[in-house]
Amino acid sequence: MGCRQASSEQGLVLSAMGFMGPERIPLFPLNVVLLPGAILPLHIFESRYRQMVRHCVDEKCDFGVLLALPKGIVRVGCTAQVTEVVKRYNDGRMDIISVGRSPFRITQLINSDAYANDELLQGDVDFLDDREHRTDARTQDELMRLYEVCHTLIFEDYPRNLEGEAAENLSFLVASTLPLDLLWKQQILELRSEADRQQRLVGYLREWAPHLQKQEKAHVRAGGSSVN
Amino acid sequence: MSEQKKTRRQMLEEFVARKPDDAFSRYGLAMECMNSGDPASADEHFRALLHGNAEYIPAYLMYAQMLVRESRPAEARTVLSSGIAAAEKKGDQHARSEMETLLSELA
Numbered sequence: 075m076g077c078r079q080a081s082s083e084q085g086l087v088l089s090a091m092g093f094m095g096p097e098r099i100p101l102f103p104l105n106v107v108l109l110p111g112a113i114l115p116l117h118i119f120e121s122r123y124r125q126m127v128r129h130c131v132d133e134k135c136d137f138g139v140l141l142a143l144p145k146g147i148v149r150v151g152c153t154a155q156v157t158e159v160v161k162r163y164n165d166g167r168m169d170i171i172s173v174g175r176s177p178f179r180i181t182q183l184i185n186s187d188a189y190a191n192d193e194l195l196q197g198d199v200d201f202l203d204d205r206e207h208r209t210d211a212r213t214q215d216e217l218m219r220l221y222e223v224c225h226t227l228i229f230e231d232y233p234r235n236l237e238g239e240a241a242e243n244l245s246f247l248v249a250s251t252l253p254l255d256l257l258w259k260q261q262i263l264e265l266r267s268e269a270d271r272q273q274r275l276v277g278y279l280r281e282w283a284p285h286l287q288k289q290e291k292a293h294v295r296a297g298g299s300s301v302n
Numbered sequence: 303m304s305e306q307k308k309t310r311r312q313m314l315e316e317f318v319a320r321k322p323d324d325a326f327s328r329y330g331l332a333m334e335c336m337n338s339g340d341p342a343s344a345d346e347h348f349r350a351l352l353h354g355n356a357e358y359i360p361a362y363l364m365y366a367q368m369l370v371r372e373s374r375p376a377e378a379r380t381v382l383s384s385g386i387a388a389a390e391k392k393g394d395q396h397a398r399s400e401m402e403t404l405l406s407e408l409a
Binding site: 219220222223226227230231232280283284286287288 | 307310313314317321324326327329330333334337360364
């Protein structure tokens with residue numbers, strides 16, 4: 075089973091290895107969109123994934139997380155690095171903590187029937203780098219303000235993870251922290267510019283945020299008719 | 303001695319104090335006051351919001367609904383009329399339709 079070396083400086087590692095083309099990695103379809111930097115705790119119980127995680131831990135390499143939809147898996151995912159095996163059960167199950175690392179696009183599914191046959195799915199993937207890193211200061215400021223308020227409304231606390239966060243990671247931080255629609259998160263994952271991601275999130279949060287506090291009290295009766 | 307956890311309202315008040323013109327912070331605070339049974343403060347924040355950000359469409363309907371609950375239908379109608387005009391200007395047909403429905407029920 076091939077897989078990507080886990081490293082906080084994966085780009086440098088791959089350059090040193092002379093990496094040029096697609097790479098084969100094990101794939102884990104989930105009802106989750108993993109974003110770079112996001113923490114993903116997992117309970118691993120299926121045999122194929124227990125084997126995959128053991129391999130990734132032993133070889134210090136990553137696996138790929140992909141959003142599974144009713145019509146199939148999406149083609150853009152994010153690698154996950156196992157940072158901690160929290161618990162190993164006697165029957166082989168595991169609780170692990172993983173963290174999102176690098177976005178990738180599947181160029182070819184190696185064994186596309188594997189998933190239905192309870193086998194491990196693998197794919198050849200291209201890793202996706204951002205094409206530019208510039209951001210717009212006004213958009214970024216608006217995103218931070220929207221994030222602060224949304225976070226406070228949802229979690230009844232300030233977002234404490236903003237401090238010291240690099241500007242180019244803001245969109246992934248916001249999208250992974252707030253309980254956004256999965257398809258919106260997938261869109262953020264697929265954009266290859268932080269400026270575009272921030273702009274998309276601002277547009278989404280502007281629409282989404284005003285609904286956070288609407289509740290039953292918002293339904294008034296006027297003239298005997300309910301108003302929704 | 304550990305710091306006492308702030309309430310959501312206190313946190314929103316901080317955001318508004320820091321950035322009084324930020325529409326969403328002000329809207330969040332107005333809604334928080336409204337939902338926690340303080341319509342007088344909610345009224346104050348909705349007014350400030352719409353004075354400074356007349357294009358912030360979601361506020362009109364919420365404010366008008368609160369005024370209806372406070373048995374102030376005439377003021378609710380005024381707010382809805384302004385909101386319908388603002389929504390029309392912005393091309394927000396859904397918000398316009400919601401406000402027109404409530405306005406017709408108040409007629």
